[in-house]
Amino acid sequence: MNWGVLLFxxxxxxxxxxxxxxxxxxxxxxxxxxxxTDLGDVDAIIIPGGFSxxxxxxxxxxxxxxxxxxxxxxxxxxxxxxIGICNGFQILTEARMLPGSLLQNKxxxxxxxxxxxxxxxxxxxxxxxxxxxxxxxxPIAHNxxxxxxxxxTITEMELNGQILFRxxxxxxxxxxxxxxxxxxxxxxxxxxxxxxVVGMMPHPERSSDAVLGLSDGxxxxxxxxxxxxxxxxxxx
Amino acid sequence: xxxxxxxxxxxxxxxxxxxxxxxxxxxxHMKREPNTVELALYxxxxxxxxxxxxTRPLFKHFLTTGPRIVQGPGExxxxxxxxxxxxxxxxxxxxxxxxxxxPFQGAATGVGGIVRDILAMGAYPIASxxxxxFGHPGDAGHTRYLISEVVxxxxxxxxxxGVPTVGGELRFADAYKGNPLVNAMCVGYxxxxxxxxxxxxxxxNSLMIVGNLTGRDGMGGASFxxxxxxxxxxxxxxxxxxGDPFMEKLLIEACLEVFEKDYVVGVQDMxxxxxxxxxVETASKAGNGVEIDVALVPKREAxxxxxxxxxxxxxxxxxxxxxxxxxxxxxxxFHKWDLHAVVIGHVTDDGMxxxxxxxxxxxxVPVWSLMDAPTYILEGQEPAHLQQxxxxxxxxxxxxxxxxxxxxxxxxxxxxxxxxWVYRQYDYRVQMNTVVKPGxxxxxxxxxxxxxxxxxxxxxxxxxxxxNPRRGAQSIVAESARNQVVSGAEPIAITDGLNFxxxxxxxxYYQLEQSIIGLSEACRALDTPVIGGNASLYNQxxxxxxIYPTPIIGMVxxxxxxxxxxTMEFKNEGDFILVVGETRDELGASExxxxxxxxxxxxxxxxxxxxxxxxxxxxxxxxxxxxxxxAHDIGDGGMAVALAESCIMGEYGAEISLDLDLRSxxxxxxxxxxxxxLSAKGESAAKIIEIATAQxxxxxxxxxxxxxxxxxxxNFNEKLVDLRVTDCAQAFKSGFDKMMKTDV
Numbered sequence: 015m016n017w018g019v020l021l022f023x024x025x026x027x028x029x030x031x032x033x034x035x036x037x038x039x040x041x042x043x044x045x046x047x048x049x050x051t052d053l054g055d056v057d058a059i060i061i062p063g064g065f066s067x068x069x070x071x072x073x074x075x076x077x078x079x080x081x082x083x084x085x086x087x088x089x090x091x092x093x094x095x096x097i098g099i100c101n102g103f104q105i106l107t108e109a110r111m112l113p114g115s116l117l118q119n120k121x122x123x124x125x126x127x128x129x130x131x132x133x134x135x136x137x138x139x140x141x142x143x144x145x146x147x148x149x150x151x152x153p154i155a156h157n158x159x160x161x162x163x164x165x166x167t168i169t170e171m172e173l174n175g176q177i178l179f180r181x182x183x184x185x186x187x188x189x190x191x192x193x194x195x196x197x198x199x200x201x202x203x204x205x206x207x208x209x210x211v212v213g214m215m216p217h218p219e220r221s222s223d224a225v226l227g228l229s230d231g232x233x234x235x236x237x238x239x240x241x242x243x244x245x246x247x248x249x250x
Numbered sequence: 251x252x253x254x255x256x257x258x259x260x261x262x263x264x265x266x267x268x269x270x271x272x273x274x275x276x277x278x279h280m281k282r283e284p285n286t287v288e289l290a291l292y293x294x295x296x297x298x299x300x301x302x303x304x305t306r307p308l309f310k311h312f313l314t315t316g317p318r319i320v321q322g323p324g325e326x327x328x329x330x331x332x333x334x335x336x337x338x339x340x341x342x343x344x345x346x347x348x349x350x351x352x353p354f355q356g357a358a359t360g361v362g363g364i365v366r367d368i369l370a371m372g373a374y375p376i377a378s379x380x381x382x383x384f385g386h387p388g389d390a391g392h393t394r395y396l397i398s399e400v401v402x403x404x405x406x407x408x409x410x411x412g413v414p415t416v417g418g419e420l421r422f423a424d425a426y427k428g429n430p431l432v433n434a435m436c437v438g439y440x441x442x443x444x445x446x447x448x449x450x451x452x453x454x455n456s457l458m459i460v461g462n463l464t465g466r467d468g469m470g471g472a473s474f475x476x477x478x479x480x481x482x483x484x485x486x487x488x489x490x491x492x493g494d495p496f497m498e499k500l501l502i503e504a505c506l507e508v509f510e511k512d513y514v515v516g517v518q519d520m521x522x523x524x525x526x527x528x529x530v531e532t533a534s535k536a537g538n539g540v541e542i543d544v545a546l547v548p549k550r551e552a553x554x555x556x557x558x559x560x561x562x563x564x565x566x567x568x569x570x571x572x573x574x575x576x577x578x579x580x581x582x583x584f585h586k587w588d589l590h591a592v593v594i595g596h597v598t599d600d601g602m603x604x605x606x607x608x609x610x611x612x613x614x615v616p617v618w619s620l621m622d623a624p625t626y627i628l629e630g631q632e633p634a635h636l637q638q639x640x641x642x643x644x645x646x647x648x649x650x651x652x653x654x655x656x657x658x659x660x661x662x663x664x665x666x667x668x669x670x671w672v673y674r675q676y677d678y679r680v681q682m683n684t685v686v687k688p689g690x691x692x693x694x695x696x697x698x699x700x701x702x703x704x705x706x707x708x709x710x711x712x713x714x715x716x717x718n719p720r721r722g723a724q725s726i727v728a729e730s731a732r733n734q735v736v737s738g739a740e741p742i743a744i745t746d747g748l749n750f751x752x753x754x755x756x757x758x759y760y761q762l763e764q765s766i767i768g769l770s771e772a773c774r775a776l777d778t779p780v781i782g783g784n785a786s787l788y789n790q791x792x793x794x795x796x797i798y799p800t801p802i803i804g805m806v807x808x809x810x811x812x813x814x815x816x817t818m819e820f821k822n823e824g825d826f827i828l829v830v831g832e833t834r835d836e837l838g839a840s841e842x843x844x845x846x847x848x849x850x851x852x853x854x855x856x857x858x859x860x861x862x863x864x865x866x867x868x869x870x871x872x873x874x875x876x877x878x879x880x881a882h883d884i885g886d887g888g889m890a891v892a893l894a895e896s897c898i899m900g901e902y903g904a905e906i907s908l909d910l911d912l913r914s915x916x917x918x919x920x921x922x923x924x925x926x927x928l929s930a931k932g933e934s935a936a937k938i939i940e941i942a943t944a945q946x947x948x949x950x951x952x953x954x955x956x957x958x959x960x961x962x963x964x965n966f967n968e969k970l971v972d973l974r975v976t977d978c979a980q981a982f983k984s985g986f987d988k989m990m991k992t993d994v
Contacts, residue, residue, distance in 0.1 A: 026412025065410040068496025155677040
């Protein structure tokens, strides 16, 4: 399977995502330049974290207007797998490819920590490697990770199983105390209605290389890989 | 020559920061009086910040070479060999005065500047650290504001760049109340073949400015850093630079892409004194001249004077010396990143530093003379306070009745408590190399694709140096090296940040000289050469006087296999706890005296550098043999604090039985040097003691790790400490939040 990592000026987790696909998964991966509309022959796209365009105006506000994002939208509309991590999630909401938006953390400060998450929906192309209720550790590192959407949107997303990850404590309890940034319903990661676009504030790539003492996040990329390999018509 | 070359209005040089004798010297170099442009060139280049006028003569003490030293002082940063044709480059830099006036921008641009030093060596920046010193936050809202803003500035800049901030220190004393210290360190990684130098070779080659536009921000920053802070400083706001981390991120990407090609012969960061100092230094190294036309420099403001363009410290700019004919290629790469690369001058063969404006010469002086800042060797005088502080005897203080409370108070003390409040604002995981995160003795970063890692630390102890500058400075180097070895790293080299008061005060000069001697002695004994550094003098205010003498050590070590990576927390129930090194009746200079008795007094604990080296080699040896479960150095707060920390981090308890004929407070909280705390499984513990005994190193089994979360310390069957680990953890983890929330 061919993977693409989208590169904006100011993306700073692109190398990390590249490293995980290349060295941990051992799959072919290339960078996709923000000025290009040709995505080449990719099967999955990662929109990495960082500070695209310096977060000027608002995180993701400029990046979502880039030529490459138009192509990413087309790719997703045809069913291609897209995952936006941290700033990538912010870009996807700005592009309206995912509902809601990401506000400043309730603590008003940048927050970096190893965060426990609870798996909610494991029947997706991004989470099939996990079991429902699993508690995993992915690092978070953001200033605007406080997920918000209108109450009716949230209700609909909950009913549709669009919540993939929630912030929790090490015992798996989801509560205000275990919510690091004030996200509504402790939402850490979501999926679109058609099940092929994911956005999440925690960094699964930072939790994929066992040398660093964290490896729970690898399951996200392995899930995507298995899904692609089983996809009807896959010629790989 | 234009009409700018006129006689100097009387004493204009004094306003520019030069003395009468310096002015006389420069006119003799020039064989005429300078014009205003030329005067500005000398005033910046001959400041302490650029010219090291007071510190340069003392640098002769430093050991600067060694088997792993690829580049010593004299470049943007030093370089060390970490095997496999790979090298690390690292340096630290102070941004004290800017941070006192504008803490957010001051700290942010401090990070930006040191990152560019590393970039200028051709390296990718892989880690950032910082050493911060403030007054006690509980005392003043202004101090809490400074802390919040400095931390925010460092975080904002480093996070946006994608360079992980992995370590450092945060220390407090009233001595820093008027003049906080903000020292930033950066570590870069590259292959040996990628090393770049700051040199302007090749007559006719082009000088290209890349990155940001040049404006009036940061005017005279170098000379601002070279005088005392006082109420007038609000007027120096123009000397504060404004940072743009996004621009810096693009600059890193574009520069590294250009460096891959064979277009560039030399690179220099534009730091203090901007275009001027970067171009003078590169020309001087090559023995060449340079010619720069200020009209060609892309500016963000109109009607800038030539000297303003030359000395502006606008951030995120670099100087590239580009092979003639390759300018378009370079520009093409910068253009890809939406940046410009503009030719502003070229290398000449006449040894002159020539400034032009639209083709007309507006200043012309010999390159060598700008680099030849006069140096001052002053007469030091032992500070009067030492007479007083040395008189301290342990008997001057009584042993407190409740040692449990003392331990809890120390765990929550400003210098000891958890700094998570700070480092959770820093992205310490980006780049995916952080094996051991902040809050440990050393941060450890793996080298991708290799079975090895590097340890990085930043340490200081102003109180120690105030009470004994020479032994205090030795102790800091020793402590840095201890932090490396307990983490499994072999110390390689250091960068030093010399933060002192006004050296023209003989007592401050004494502190400076003695500290440098102490640093040098320890570096020689521990085989960690000095490969670069920074001097920040004039750190004093009329209201609060001079800061504690504060040499700061940034150290890098090599972990030869990832298997050797070791951390401080207890790991297994039943492991034996060993103390290596001798515990003596030493209370002087301790955190305990300061926090519990309100005394900054006594002498720094004795330090035998030979024993230090031997003991450190032993620790590294037993770690490499795989005998050790956890390792921690015994430092601030002594043995009791070290034990509590290992319990807190590991979520274990410990039961300790000692038989030391010492005062209880010295035993628990004294800071006798060259001590380590290890935990190990039964057989391994026996082996460790056996090896120690064979080498004549003191090592004792003092107790065991318990699953029951209680910390109990007995001496001769007398229970000195009996605390729940959760209570210790509460004190340790809430100490900082409490300080920051104190109402004034």
